[in-house]
Amino acid sequence: MIQVEDALNVILKETFPLGTEKVAILDALGRVLGESIFAGRLIPPRDNSSMDGYAVHEADTKGATPFHPVILDVIEDIPAGSIPRQAVGIGQAARIMTGAPIPEGADAVIKIEDTRQSGKRVELTASVKKGENIRRAGGDVREGEEVIPAGTVVRPAEVGMMAALGKSFVSVYQRPVVAVIATGDELADIDDPVSSWKIVNSNAYSLTAQILDCGAIPLQMGIARDNPEDLLAKFRPALRADVILSSGGVSVGDYDLVKDIITEVGTAIEFWRVAMKPGKPLVYGRIGGKPIFGLPGNPVSTMVSFEQFVRPVLLKMMGQRCLFRRTLQAILLEGLEKQPELTYFVRVQVKREGDGYVAVPTGEQSSGVLKSMVRANGLAILPKGMQKISSGERVTVQMIDDSFNMTLNPEYLEER
Numbered sequence: 001m002i003q004v005e006d007a008l009n010v011i012l013k014e015t016f017p018l019g020t021e022k023v024a025i026l027d028a029l030g031r032v033l034g035e036s037i038f039a040g041r042l043i044p045p046r047d048n049s050s051m052d053g054y055a056v057h058e059a060d061t062k063g064a065t066p067f068h069p070v071i072l073d074v075i076e077d078i079p080a081g082s083i084p085r086q087a088v089g090i091g092q093a094a095r096i097m098t099g100a101p102i103p104e105g106a107d108a109v110i111k112i113e114d115t116r117q118s119g120k121r122v123e124l125t126a127s128v129k130k131g132e133n134i135r136r137a138g139g140d141v142r143e144g145e146e147v148i149p150a151g152t153v154v155r156p157a158e159v160g161m162m163a164a165l166g167k168s169f170v171s172v173y174q175r176p177v178v179a180v181i182a183t184g185d186e187l188a189d190i191d192d193p194v195s196s197w198k199i200v201n202s203n204a205y206s207l208t209a210q211i212l213d214c215g216a217i218p219l220q221m222g223i224a225r226d227n228p229e230d231l232l233a234k235f236r237p238a239l240r241a242d243v244i245l246s247s248g249g250v251s252v253g254d255y256d257l258v259k260d261i262i263t264e265v266g267t268a269i270e271f272w273r274v275a276m277k278p279g280k281p282l283v284y285g286r287i288g289g290k291p292i293f294g295l296p297g298n299p300v301s302t303m304v305s306f307e308q309f310v311r312p313v314l315l316k317m318m319g320q321r322c323l324f325r326r327t328l329q330a331i332l333l334e335g336l337e338k339q340p341e342l343t344y345f346v347r348v349q350v351k352r353e354g355d356g357y358v359a360v361p362t363g364e365q366s367s368g369v370l371k372s373m374v375r376a377n378g379l380a381i382l383p384k385g386m387q388k389i390s391s392g393e394r395v396t397v398q399m400i401d402d403s404f405n406m407t408l409n410p411e412y413l414e415e416r
């Protein structure tokens, strides 16, 4: 039996980012850049005004006050998007709007609030400094500058910047295709007739959802029955995926055949059984360099094993550098006993309380009870060596719900 951390080390050491592909910048959202983005142009492309006002010579504005205004001739109007036709001379001003290019001659912009226009003239009631209210060409981005380094996760700001730089396609890391095989004679699909002898194949759906949630591409292979022929018929075509997952059939029962079958198709098994609960009977191996995971069949075991081992693998393949969930410290509000040789992942609901957090176990912790997973936003990690934990003690919680910290003001949640 391998320890959780050792298992993770073995798996991640032999996992590498996939190649890259070109996608449209909006499709790059949430993905990892495979190239650095360099500026092929200046932003802004030329000096422009940051205020609605008048482009002037700074020297002309000296000493202007509401009681001793300076009067200038207005020579033209420069709305944003237009090209100035004349240079601004001494004693002259050009009316200019935010974003419009600064005309020749002018070296400052005075904002409208500090002026009074009368006909073809303008009175300045304040002075300006050289360069005031002018955004310089290249002030945001210089030509040739590395604006976004390779390895960055693309967010809306990066999408906007790439658009500003005229880059419509960009290189990102590929998304792995992940095959999912459910195993078990007792399984029925969602739409099959209801029978008390059958269990709905929910694992294929929770796993597929977890794969999608990571940004990877699921490939549902359906249900394999507990016989070698059917298992081989599902595993063989699954090997074209980048990662292969199965659920069930990895324990010690008479029909737990997954280990034998994946060995038969050529998998080098690296470990079977991890010192954890839930998820102990996990089997892991490599086939043609690809990872293959035989996840335990209990619905919670499947999901928790995915969280601990498969999710980091998929993220690493997609070029991500942050492979793990956020953890936080919380006060556990219920005492628990455990087997000291195993690491426990306890389903909890974490809430803010004062400056800190509290964690409440979400009910029955048996590996078949999916409802306590539905109610959980975190997994409290009770480490190996610990025998029991009392209410009021501090625990580390792995947050499996990213939206957790969105503690919205309750009045925003009121319904109409």
Ligand SMILES: Nc1nc2c(c(=O)[nH]1)N[C@H]1C(S)=C(S)[C@@H](COP(=O)(O)OP(=O)(O)OC[C@H]3O[C@@H](n4cnc5c(N)ncnc54)[C@H](O)[C@@H]3O)O[C@H]1N2
Pocket (backbone or CB within 6 Å): 182, 183, 184, 186, 187, 199, 200, 201, 202, 203, 204, 247, 248, 249, 250, 251, 252, 253, 256, 278, 279, 280, 281, 295, 296, 297, 298, 299, 301, 367, 368
């Ligand atoms: N004698 C022993 N028995 C068991 C041990 C053990 O050490 N000794 N370990 C237990 C633990 S821990 C787990 S976890 C399970 C895992 O066993 P398998 O991976 O072989 O899973 P199955 O036996 O096939 O199924 C377990 C359970 O989960 C339900 N299941 C299976 N697949 C699905 C699915 N796709 N969707 C929904 N539910 C599914 C299945 O009906 C069973 O109830 O073994 C223990 N036994």
Ligand code: MOO
Pocket (backbone or CB within 6 Å): 276, 277, 278, 279, 280, 281, 296, 298, 301, 367, 368
């Ligand atoms: O590991 Mo099993 O997953 O405890 O039920």
